[in-house]
Amino acid sequence: MPRREITSFSNPTIKALRSLREKKHRQRERRFLAEGLRLLTDARESGRVPEVLVMAQRRDPHPLIDALESAVEQAGGDVIETTPDILSKITGKDNPQAVAGAFAEWDTGLERIERDTAPIWLVAQALRDPGNLGTMLRTGDAVGAGGLILIDDCADPFGVEAVRASMGAIFTQQLARARWEDFLPWLRGADGSGRGQLVAASLRDAVPFRGAPYTAPCFVMVGNESQGLPLVYEEACDLRVTMPMRGRADSLNAAVAAAVLSYEVLAALD
Amino acid sequence: MPRREITSFSNPTIKALRSLREKKHRQRERRFLAEGLRLLTDARESGRVPEVLVMAQRRDPHPLIDALESAVEQAGGDVIETTPDILSKITGKDNPQAVAGAFAEWDTGLERIERDTAPIWLVAQALRDPGNLGTMLRTGDAVGAGGLILIDDCADPFGVEAVRASMGAIFTQQLARARWEDFLPWLRGADGSGRGQLVAASLRDAVPFRGAPYTAPCFVMVGNESQGLPLVYEEACDLRVTMPMRGRADSLNAAVAAAVLSYEVLAALD
Numbered sequence: 001m002p003r004r005e006i007t008s009f010s011n012p013t014i015k016a017l018r019s020l021r022e023k024k025h026r027q028r029e030r031r032f033l034a035e036g037l038r039l040l041t042d043a044r045e046s047g048r049v050p051e052v053l054v055m056a057q058r059r060d061p062h063p064l065i066d067a068l069e070s071a072v073e074q075a076g077g078d079v080i081e082t083t084p085d086i087l088s089k090i091t092g093k094d095n096p097q098a099v100a101g102a103f104a105e106w107d108t109g110l111e112r113i114e115r116d117t118a119p120i121w122l123v124a125q126a127l128r129d130p131g132n133l134g135t136m137l138r139t140g141d142a143v144g145a146g147g148l149i150l151i152d153d154c155a156d157p158f159g160v161e162a163v164r165a166s167m168g169a170i171f172t173q174q175l176a177r178a179r180w181e182d183f184l185p186w187l188r189g190a191d192g193s194g195r196g197q198l199v200a201a202s203l204r205d206a207v208p209f210r211g212a213p214y215t216a217p218c219f220v221m222v223g224n225e226s227q228g229l230p231l232v233y234e235e236a237c238d239l240r241v242t243m244p245m246r247g248r249a250d251s252l253n254a255a256v257a258a259a260v261l262s263y264e265v266l267a268a269l270d
Numbered sequence: 271m272p273r274r275e276i277t278s279f280s281n282p283t284i285k286a287l288r289s290l291r292e293k294k295h296r297q298r299e300r301r302f303l304a305e306g307l308r309l310l311t312d313a314r315e316s317g318r319v320p321e322v323l324v325m326a327q328r329r330d331p332h333p334l335i336d337a338l339e340s341a342v343e344q345a346g347g348d349v350i351e352t353t354p355d356i357l358s359k360i361t362g363k364d365n366p367q368a369v370a371g372a373f374a375e376w377d378t379g380l381e382r383i384e385r386d387t388a389p390i391w392l393v394a395q396a397l398r399d400p401g402n403l404g405t406m407l408r409t410g411d412a413v414g415a416g417g418l419i420l421i422d423d424c425a426d427p428f429g430v431e432a433v434r435a436s437m438g439a440i441f442t443q444q445l446a447r448a449r450w451e452d453f454l455p456w457l458r459g460a461d462g463s464g465r466g467q468l469v470a471a472s473l474r475d476a477v478p479f480r481g482a483p484y485t486a487p488c489f490v491m492v493g494n495e496s497q498g499l500p501l502v503y504e505e506a507c508d509l510r511v512t513m514p515m516r517g518r519a520d521s522l523n524a525a526v527a528a529a530v531l532s533y534e535v536l537a538a539l540d
Contacts, residue, residue, distance in 0.1 A: 042518055045518075131401060135523045135526060138523055138526075139522060139523070139526055140517075141517030141519050142514070142515050142517055142519055142522055143514070143516060144516030144517060165523070167519055168519065169517070169518075169519065172518055210537055243533070244412070244413070244536060244540075245412050246412060246413060246414030246536075247410075247412055247413075247414060247442060248411060248438065248442055249411050249412055249437055249438065249439065251437075252408065252409060252412055252529070253405045253408055253409070255526060256408075256409055256525060259522070259523075259526040259530055260530055260533045263513070263514075263530045266514060267480055270514075
């Protein structure tokens with residue numbers, strides 16, 4: 001399909017793109033939005049090409065935009081030029097970048113995770129803040145984690161805010177969603193052959209996080225922003241660690257805790 | 271002033287409280303909102319009592335609510351009982367907690383910072399995300415930092431989102447706002463007598479962050495979410511450190527970077 005120009009807010013394709021900002025439409029369509037040349041280039045280089053590529057009219061030319069356009073056309077996707085106003089409405093930002101894309105969501109089954117491909121995996125349990133989720137993906141990329149496993153009822157990792165906070169890591173980190181009842185047997189292996197150390201910060205029966213005996217593949221788990229991890233989840237861990245708390249609070253932001261812990265695991269396993 | 275009941279949305283006190291959710295009103299009034307019994311109790315125990323305490327009608331009785339009410343009355347403040355609907359409008363949350371308070375902002379002059387009272391201080395430069403700012407306050411509390419110094423044009427630390435993300439640390443951490451041109455001379459001391467090591471993550475002329483020669487009082491600085499620190503700010507640092515980046519990205523979320531670095535400083539200085 002050749003590049004086409006759309007300048008009407010009421011065009012059905014534009015309306016469909018805008019609707020992806022809402023969870024119910026996103027989940028029905030199983031498509032999501034990502035914005036910006038860097039993010040879309042990360043996606044392309046990770047083998048993810050948008051089904052629809054939207055570009056601003058009168059943008060500055062850029063070889064990476066050309067590369068994106070070629071990739072989308074080769075994959076049989078749709079390339080649209082539109083006004084900055086419409087692009088702004090699609091992305092929800094006052095000053096949108098020159099390109100945005102609508103991607104098909106991919107399968108997030110636990111069976112797709114190959115645990116031996118990375119020394120660290122992040123696990124989020126009932127995390128409700130999409131910014132925290134995206135930040136965990138970004139941190140996972142930084143520490144060389146394989147991906148993020150979402151346990152129980154988490155925020156949508158394909159939502160606009162999570163994708164933005166991930167800074168492209170949504171495309172490079174593996175992603176799985178599972179119930180705890182399915183995750184734990186998967187981790188342990190049906191025949192007890194499963195390898196993997198499940199680690200969480202805890203106040204119960206825990207050792208100092210610095211210098212703790214981490215082993216790969218290490219699954220670093222954090223719990224819900226308000227409730228923390230359920231007790232039985234903590235008890236199922238192979239290793240419980242404490243982090244210094246010198247003030248009045250007894251916990252860190254969930255994405256911060258995951259990051260501080262992951263950097264310690266990285267130092268131990270490196 | 272005795273406790274009084276207000277059940278009208280159009281009551282001027284209620285309208286004034288609701289307006290504090292907006293930056294322009296907050297800055298004109300120099301008052302801000304905080305919500306929840308735990309937060310308000312942290313405030314009270316840190317010597318900060320709200321000018322106006324708002325409580326839900328038909329709340330569950332609680333000795334900490336009684337203690338708050340006494341403190342506000344002793345300080346000559348206003349105690350209001352209102353409907354859950356109105357409390358919801360004031361806090362902007364669907365399920366508000368039983369209490370909220372309007373506090374007078376306090377002075378945030380740099381000269382109030384006593385650097386020798388803590389081994390770690392956090393410094394945020396042009397941080398625009400209020401959630402990141404609040405998270406830095408929360409992390410500061412956890413690592414035993416003295417407070418947070420905001421350089422240049424940062425988000426409002428007294429905004430609803432920052433206060434919420436701080437989980438009470440807005441009341442326990444010292445807070446200062448300054449221009450770089452004022453901060454650096456303050457740090458160094460007018461006569462060169464200033465003590466304090468300025469540290470930032472950097473890719474230039476830097477040493478590994480793990481095991482770097484941190485000294486107290488250590489000022490851990492992070493830069494703007496998009497731009498990072500200006501080069502001259504990096505060059506003014508006493509110590510530049512690198513953190514492992516194993517993926518495609520070359521940076522972490524600002525609040526995450528501050529936390530990972532601060533926990534390393536804490537381990538070194540402990």
